[in-house]
Amino acid sequence: MPLPDLRHVADSLQQRIPDLFAELKRLVLTIPPGHVVTYGDLAKELGDSGASRWVASYLLLPEGPLADCSHRVVRSTGELGLYHNQNVDQKAQKLASEGVSVQNNQVDLKRFRWTLPAGSKPLVALKAWQRDFACPVGIELAAGEVQTIGGLDVSYQGDMAVAVCSCFGADGKELQKHFAHTMRVRFPYISGYLAFREIPVYLELFAEMQANDCLPDVLLVDGNGRLHPRRMGIATMLGALIGIPTIGIAKNQLCGSILSDQLTVGSWEPIVASKNEPDDVLGYAILPHAKTKNPLYVSQGLGIGDLRMQEIVARCFAGHRSPEPIYHADRESRRIASTL
DNA sequence: GCGACAG
DNA sequence: ATCTTGTCGC
Helix, strand or coil: CCCCCHHHHHHHHHHHCCCHHHHHHHHHCCCCCCCEEEHHHHHHHHCCHHHHHHHHHHHCCCCCCCCCCHHHEECCCCECCCCCCCCHHHHHHHHHHCCCCEECCEECHHHHECCCCCCCCHHHHHHHHHHHCCCCCCCCCCCCCCCCEEEEEEEEECCEEEEEEEEECCCCCCEEEEEEEEEECCCCCCCCCHHHHHHHHHHHHHHHHHHCCCCCCEEEEEECCCCCCCCCCHHHHHHHHHCCCEEEEECCCCCCEECCCCCCECCCEEEECCCCCCCCEEEEEEECCCCCCCCEEEEEEECCCHHHHHHHHHCCCCCCCCCHHHHHHHHHHHHHHHCC
16 A cells, blocks of 8 residues: 655645644633633633643743733632732732632632633544544555564653654564654643644654655554544554554553453553443553553554554563663653753 | 543 | 652662
8 A cells, every 4th residue: 555645744734733822812812801711611612621731731831922811710619720920819919900809819700700702612623533533444564574663752842842763673672773853843732632732743754754765564652542532542643644554552541441450460451441341442551561560551553453463562572661662762852852 | 529631 | 741859779
């Protein structure tokens, strides 16, 4: 199956990613003096209440572009919450000067809550994109021995992202070569939407690797694949976009429940969406070795069945918690980011 | 009050 | 992910 022109894929995907910063700013600027909204109100208007933590952290940025308005955003309980300059009293004073009465660090939301205008809800569109995403059917890891296993990770220096792909041989333990690409990210980290933050830099990286005729046979991606609220984690989406089989490797559990309550070294314990449907396996938890008590969360990206996925990941274990290709990509991307 | 969500 | 000091252990 011919691979797509990744230069073109990179450019067209970038077009489809909304500017959440601009949309949040637009919403915040509609709050008139004398009114407040909650972090959750803003997140829901962006399309997902799960974005409230990002909304709060962005508003509370000390030198952030919305620092002038952040006093008008409070917690859902009516508590004032934090303020960008650490001085909550100043938040109360600003609200009071605008006519919002504050008692015991609380605002009466019934009286002062502003109704935000209907927005474009960009996260609703992105959720729909994930749900409806049609994976190409032809992507399957070829039978026989794998030649090259790639490990992917991204590190950050501010809003600069450094993506690295470390290419390992069939044994999964010997580094052959690696590639790196640095670019500015323009989408925040929100749980469930990691792909929209990190896929752009990966696509730039793979466009270069394609130009050098150095694409691995299979990719281990730092993040989930099928183990995702909408079954469309970054590993799955990336595999579909670049046409290479992928496996998702996460260090923390995003969703689902582990069927077994006992993890033993080297055993693949199924993770299901709900214990009521134990046949719907989203991925596996595995302890790579006895030195760590935290498992790795491994799930199908695209084009590889469970057994082969387990075999490929297992042969990449060598004393670190992460498989060697990801471990190397993590260290190398971090090293480069620290020089920026 | 508790639980809590990849990077 | 990043911010961060010392500290425990192989």
